[in-house]
Amino acid sequence: MASANTSELSTPAPRRQASLLSRFWAWEGSGVLVALVALTAALTLATDNFLSAYNVSVVLRQAAFVGLVALGQTLVLLVGGIDLSVGAAAGLSSIVGAIALTQWGIHPYLIIPFTMFFGFALGALNGVFVAGLRLNPFIVTLATWEIFAGLTLVITKGYPIRPLGDQFGIFGKGEIWGIPVPVIIFFASAIFLIWMLRQTRFGRNIFAVGGNRDAAILAGIRVRLVEFTAFGMAGMFAALAGILFASRMDAGQPSVGEGWLMGAITAAILGGTSLRGGQGSIVGTVLGALLLAVLGNGTVLLNVSGFWQRVIVGGVVLVAVLVDLLRRKD
Amino acid sequence: MNTPAPVFEARRVSKSFGPVSALKDVSITLFPGEVHSIIGENGAGKSTLMNIICGRFQPTEGQLFVDGKEVHFHLPKDAQAHGIAIAPQEISLVPHLSVAENIMLGAHCGPALSIDWRKTRAEATRHLHEVDNSIDPAARVSSLSKAQQQLVQIARAAATEARVLIFDEPTATLTYREEETLMSYIEALAREGRSAFYISHRLDEVRRLSHRITVLRDGVHVGELAPEEASRERMVTMMAGRPPKAGAQPLRDLPSTDTVLKVEGLTRAHEFRDLSFSLRKGEILGVSGLVGSGRTEMAKCIFGATRADAGRIELNGKPVSFRGPLEAIRAGVIYLPEERKQEGIFPLLSIAENTGLPTLDRFTGLLHLRNRDMMAEVEKLAGQMKAKFNSLRDPITSLSGGNQQKFIIARWLMRDAHVLIMDEPTRGIDVNAKFEIQSVLRKLTEERGLSIIVISSEMEELLDVADRIMVMHEGKVKGAIDRREASQEGLLQMAMS
Numbered sequence: 072m073a074s075a076n077t078s079e080l081s082t083p084a085p086r087r088q089a090s091l092l093s094r095f096w097a098w099e100g101s102g103v104l105v106a107l108v109a110l111t112a113a114l115t116l117a118t119d120n121f122l123s124a125y126n127v128s129v130v131l132r133q134a135a136f137v138g139l140v141a142l143g144q145t146l147v148l149l150v151g152g153i154d155l156s157v158g159a160a161a162g163l164s165s166i167v168g169a170i171a172l173t174q175w176g177i178h179p180y181l182i183i184p185f186t187m188f189f190g191f192a193l194g195a196l197n198g199v200f201v202a203g204l205r206l207n208p209f210i211v212t213l214a215t216w217e218i219f220a221g222l223t224l225v226i227t228k229g230y231p232i233r234p235l236g237d238q239f240g241i242f243g244k245g246e247i248w249g250i251p252v253p254v255i256i257f258f259a260s261a262i263f264l265i266w267m268l269r270q271t272r273f274g275r276n277i278f279a280v281g282g283n284r285d286a287a288i289l290a291g292i293r294v295r296l297v298e299f300t301a302f303g304m305a306g307m308f309a310a311l312a313g314i315l316f317a318s319r320m321d322a323g324q325p326s327v328g329e330g331w332l333m334g335a336i337t338a339a340i341l342g343g344t345s346l347r348g349g350q351g352s353i354v355g356t357v358l359g360a361l362l363l364a365v366l367g368n369g370t371v372l373l374n375v376s377g378f379w380q381r382v383i384v385g386g387v388v389l390v391a392v393l394v395d396l397l398r399r400k401d
Numbered sequence: 402m403n404t405p406a407p408v409f410e411a412r413r414v415s416k417s418f419g420p421v422s423a424l425k426d427v428s429i430t431l432f433p434g435e436v437h438s439i440i441g442e443n444g445a446g447k448s449t450l451m452n453i454i455c456g457r458f459q460p461t462e463g464q465l466f467v468d469g470k471e472v473h474f475h476l477p478k479d480a481q482a483h484g485i486a487i488a489p490q491e492i493s494l495v496p497h498l499s500v501a502e503n504i505m506l507g508a509h510c511g512p513a514l515s516i517d518w519r520k521t522r523a524e525a526t527r528h529l530h531e532v533d534n535s536i537d538p539a540a541r542v543s544s545l546s547k548a549q550q551q552l553v554q555i556a557r558a559a560a561t562e563a564r565v566l567i568f569d570e571p572t573a574t575l576t577y578r579e580e581e582t583l584m585s586y587i588e589a590l591a592r593e594g595r596s597a598f599y600i601s602h603r604l605d606e607v608r609r610l611s612h613r614i615t616v617l618r619d620g621v622h623v624g625e626l627a628p629e630e631a632s633r634e635r636m637v638t639m640m641a642g643r644p645p646k647a648g649a650q651p652l653r654d655l656p657s658t659d660t661v662l663k664v665e666g667l668t669r670a671h672e673f674r675d676l677s678f679s680l681r682k683g684e685i686l687g688v689s690g691l692v693g694s695g696r697t698e699m700a701k702c703i704f705g706a707t708r709a710d711a712g713r714i715e716l717n718g719k720p721v722s723f724r725g726p727l728e729a730i731r732a733g734v735i736y737l738p739e740e741r742k743q744e745g746i747f748p749l750l751s752i753a754e755n756t757g758l759p760t761l762d763r764f765t766g767l768l769h770l771r772n773r774d775m776m777a778e779v780e781k782l783a784g785q786m787k788a789k790f791n792s793l794r795d796p797i798t799s800l801s802g803g804n805q806q807k808f809i810i811a812r813w814l815m816r817d818a819h820v821l822i823m824d825e826p827t828r829g830i831d832v833n834a835k836f837e838i839q840s841v842l843r844k845l846t847e848e849r850g851l852s853i854i855v856i857s858s859e860m861e862e863l864l865d866v867a868d869r870i871m872v873m874h875e876g877k878v879k880g881a882i883d884r885r886e887a888s889q890e891g892l893l894q895m896a897m898s
């Protein structure tokens with residue numbers, strides 16, 4: 072009785088405000104955005120140089136590499152899969168890209184597309200097993216992770232491939248209007264994916280396949296093609312991150328992608344992407360990658376030992392999951 | 402003679418799942434503008450046949466023809482390319498996407514690359530409004546009731562502009578009013594020259610809608626009826642292969658006057674208000690009402706799944722307030738949810754496990770589970786309800802929709818309880834099995850003194866089985882009357898008063 076009365080008495084204005092707030096809250100990325108803003112504010116107050124141009128560009132660059140990998144991972148998570156091989160695929164692709172540059176004489180400007188294509192092929196291999204043969208993505212990509220990492224060592228015997236030359240270096244080291252090129256590529260990729268997921272049939276089909284595979288099949292969607300392509304794109308974005316990093320370091324390094332897998336999955340999950348598929352957003356993933364980079368940077372600025380950083384990141388993920396739980400109860 | 406050519410034909414189709422043969426040598430045709438109903442008991446093979454026609458299953462043997470040309474469907478996509486679409490028996494939608502997008506799934510409007518959202522939404526809304534105009538096209542599907550989801554699914558099939566539409570038990574979750582809209586929608590569709598296969602266990606609907614009725618029994622085509630010759634008796638006899646048993650349970654006087662459950666002033670904001678009623682020992686209380694009358698919400702609240710804002714519940718004279726379903730079950734109050742697929746079954750487990758799981762404590766030996774005893778009891782109940790299955794060790798998902806429902810009922814009958822609340826217990830169950838289940842319920846009240854609340858949208862069902870019928874409307878109890886004095890018109894009037 073009481074609640075019926077209050078809803079009759081309330082004027083429309085506060086109700087609209089409430090619905091805006093609840094709509095923000097209902098959006099998967101809301102938690103990570105709040106966390107990012109809070110952390111940024113705290114670090115700005117606690118340190119003098121957090122918002123300096125130099126430091127911001129450091130943070131953004133840090134976010135860009137893991138973020139690119141996370142973008143691809145998000146697509147795979149959205150179709151209801153998972154790709155554990157992205158880090159190793161980044162490593163193998165960057166090595167092959169470096170060899171193509173230094174030994175096969177491919178033009179430096181063509182190396183990026185070439186490497187991305189190679190990365191797509193690596194991801195597509197996962198796609199064949201997962202989409203084509205309906206094997207469990209966790210197991211398939213655990214195996215290909217080993218294979219890609221092993222092949223990298225077979226090819227390089229553990230030594231970096233260098234130098235890659237100045238002309239190629241601009242992709243990793245260059246800046247446009249003071250913004251590092253990898254950061255520009257990261258944001259451009261994110262914008263492309265936001266558009267793709269919102270405005271193309273393929274993009275919408277990704278949500279349908281991940282949300283209810285049977286319903287998607289019934290709707291006449293080519294489910295396997297969608298899954299296959301998502302895995303291919305995950306490999307492609309991992310390769311892009313790998314080769315940009317090689318360009319920055321002026322060396323194809325066998326170990327390049329080792330730490331990226333956890334970062335990529337963490338960024339996506341922080342951004343509200345569901346491990347069960349069908350739910351998530353690119354904006355959330357970008358924010359997740361930024362949050363991780365800010366966290367890392369903050370621990371450095373505050374002189375916290377690097378070992379603690381992992382404890383903190385783990386804690387943040389747990390908090391994010393809890394917040395998500397509360398959000399969904401509403 | 403100029404009979405038009407059939408738009409669709411299935412010739413001598415068979416389908417087996419391993420050793421189980423679900424369809425044997427079935428042939429069927431569909432003419433332009435025709436509504437062709439398929440009837441049969443649970444597990445007769447109706448859904449299997451429809452799944453073959455829409456490309457979800459491949460037939461083991463036989464041929465399909467569209468416009469006289471042979472076709473092979475590997476996926477639903479292929480069937481859609483030939484203008485065949487299905488609204489399947491189980492809800493099959495993407496829960497996180499909007500109603501509009503679900504309707505246009507895989508068929509977004511717009512130029513080659515980019516989607517034109519405004520046009521897509523308008524198109525979806527147009528199709529939705531043909532079936533129902535109370536659902537918000539922008540709402541997420543997961544926020545809708547089962548009945549609404551069913552309507553979205555029907556709009557989805559219709560939106561494909563298919564020439565052949567398949568409705569597999571579309572009205573199972575619907576109540577009177579929505580059913581009426583759907584009937585006229587299908588009639589309009591047929592007048593436009595589109596055709597439909599229609600499946601339902603509600604025989605009045607079938608008779609009203611169909612131009613032709615095909616009867617399946619145990620996967621075999623046993624005959625075809627024109628609607629004029631399809632009396633209820635005739636249909637049930639053909640489906641079962643023997644004459645139907647009597648319909649209603651006999652009227653009776655309850656042996657005991659003890660009150661088991663007493664609800665007073667139960668209130669929960671936006672769901673129901675000031676509910677008061679009592680349930681006697683050994684009584685079957687029917688609860689009638691339209692969608693949105695708060696029946697399910699009330700059941701969930703008594704069961705402890707939600708908390709009441711006000712009011713009290715007494716069980717055997719003692720006030721109770723369950724903090725969760727577990728406490729309710731321990732106290733002997735059991736609730737059987739209306740949505741079996743989402744809340745009721747464990748898809749990966751066997752039939753026996755699905756049935757015995759909540760009662761495992763009864764079959765725990767010193768060091769092991771007494772599996773054989775459990776199997777024996779499950780088997781006995783399955784027999785009583787005429788469930789059709791191959792082996793109790795098969796996964797429950799291999800059962801037909803109606804047979805899954807029977808085992809979920811059996812699950813709760815294996816447990817000792819004081820009060821059993823059943824939400825739409827015989828939804829999707831065939832006429833004869835419905836009678837068997839009602840007899841089992843009746844026997845339980847007599848032998849074990851169990852008290853049962855049956856929530857049902859089918860008034861005939863309540864008039865068959867309940868001792869007393871309570872009517873709810875928009876969250877309020879409108880009244881309760883003895884079955885002796887109740888009639889369909891009387892109940893409807895009571896709801897509207």
Ligand SMILES: Nc1ncnc2c1ncn2[C@@H]1O[C@H](COP(=O)(O)OP(=O)(O)OP(=O)(O)O)[C@@H](O)[C@H]1O
Binds near residue numbers: 441789800804
């Ligand atoms: N995937 C499967 N695996 C094994 N057996 C199956 C499978 N699907 C259906 N069956 C069997 O095929 C038979 C026919 O099932 P079907 O679903 O076509 O029945 P139905 O006529 O639609 O029944 P209902 O009225 O209960 O929906 C049943 O005996 C069922 O057990």
Ligand SMILES: [Mg+2]
Binds near residue numbers: 803
């Ligand atoms: Mg069926």
